[in-house]
Amino acid sequence: MSESNDVIVQLSEEESLELLATRHFGRLVVRREDDMDLFPLNYLVHEGEIYFRTAEGSKLFTLSLNHDVLFEADTVDRDEDSAWSVVVKGTARVLSSTAEIAEADELPLKPWLPTLKYNYVVVTPKTVSGRRFHLGEEPERY
Amino acid sequence: MSESNDVIVQLSEEESLELLATRHFGRLVVRREDDMDLFPLNYLVHEGEIYFRTAEGSKLFTLSLNHDVLFEADTVDRDEDSAWSVVVKGTARVLSSTAEIAEADELPLKPWLPTLKYNYVVVTPKTVSGRRFHLGEEPERY
Numbered sequence: 001m002s003e004s005n006d007v008i009v010q011l012s013e014e015e016s017l018e019l020l021a022t023r024h025f026g027r028l029v030v031r032r033e034d035d036m037d038l039f040p041l042n043y044l045v046h047e048g049e050i051y052f053r054t055a056e057g058s059k060l061f062t063l064s065l066n067h068d069v070l071f072e073a074d075t076v077d078r079d080e081d082s083a084w085s086v087v088v089k090g091t092a093r094v095l096s097s098t099a100e101i102a103e104a105d106e107l108p109l110k111p112w113l114p115t116l117k118y119n120y121v122v123v124t125p126k127t128v129s130g131r132r133f134h135l136g137e138e139p140e141r142y
Numbered sequence: 143m144s145e146s147n148d149v150i151v152q153l154s155e156e157e158s159l160e161l162l163a164t165r166h167f168g169r170l171v172v173r174r175e176d177d178m179d180l181f182p183l184n185y186l187v188h189e190g191e192i193y194f195r196t197a198e199g200s201k202l203f204t205l206s207l208n209h210d211v212l213f214e215a216d217t218v219d220r221d222e223d224s225a226w227s228v229v230v231k232g233t234a235r236v237l238s239s240t241a242e243i244a245e246a247d248e249l250p251l252k253p254w255l256p257t258l259k260y261n262y263v264v265v266t267p268k269t270v271s272g273r274r275f276h277l278g279e280e281p282e283r284y
Contacts, residue, residue: 007255007256007257008255008257025218027169027180027214027216029171029178029180029212031173031178035231036171036173036178036212036231037212037229038169038171038212038214038227038229040214040216040225040227040275070171070178070179070180072169072180072182074169074182076167083182083254085180085182087179087180089177089178110279110280111280112225112275112277112278113149113150113275113276113277113278113280114149114276114277114278114279114280114281115149115150115280115281116280116281117280133182133254133255134255134256135254135255135256136254136255136256137252137256138252138253138255138256138257138258138259139256139257139258
């Protein structure tokens with residue numbers, strides 16, 4: 001591959017999920033009929049799915065209307081001149097069975113905000129795509 | 143206000159734009175008829191608008207189909223136990239006039255990837271909403 005081909009490297013689904021699991025802060029994007037919204041949140045990857053907790057509110061309300069979501073996490077390392085971004089497209093559901101909630105309660109998923117968050121949400125990926133970027137100066141245009 | 147009300151602070155549009163201007167790495171979310179997508183990118187805030195540059199590709203293609211976009215940037219500071227996120231809803235357009243491009247060429251907007259990026263895109267906000275989070279332990283649930 002030429003140098004310019006290496007600037008953006010597409011990662012496999014497995015690599016992407018591994019990177020995602022190294023981070024705990026990401027962004028959930030939801031859509032309504034004529035609108036989109038984005039919520040930053042802390043999460044945990046567990047057995048290939050993305051777990052987070054949420055209080056009652058607009059995030060939960062929107063999820064109840066439309067399960068199709070996008071989830072993203074990324075990292076920029078200016079010292080290493082590298083960055084990556086993983087985008088998950090999938091469906092979100094609120095855990096409702098006692099058994100599922102009990103299992104989720106065992107996960108090391110601590111909310112970062114000092115508010116009570118009773119609801120577990122799980123995003124099940126349909127597609128996982130990741131890209132790694134090698135940062136650098138733009139070549140001369142002229 | 144009680145302590146729990148202070149956990150999430152809604153910021154004014156002006157404060158939000160100021161915070162956005164302190165960062166240079168954000169995420170553009172676009173929507174197609176049945177799909178959404180997210181692109182990480184580096185940007186510059188200039189006179190209340192968000193500028194970035196892009197090569198030809200799916201990002202530009204999608205913008206040409208649907209101008210309604212969402213843009214987000216955030217910062218988490220675990221040492222300070224604080225975080226913020228600013229979400230912009232607006233419209234994106236590709237600069238086409240020679241005068242506009244010449245003006246944009248004067249901005250300190252350097253691509254982070256060593257690829258040629260001839261197209262300037264400007265996001266004009268319709269709404270700017272920002273939130274500041276004070277991180278902390280979840281209170282006892284029982």
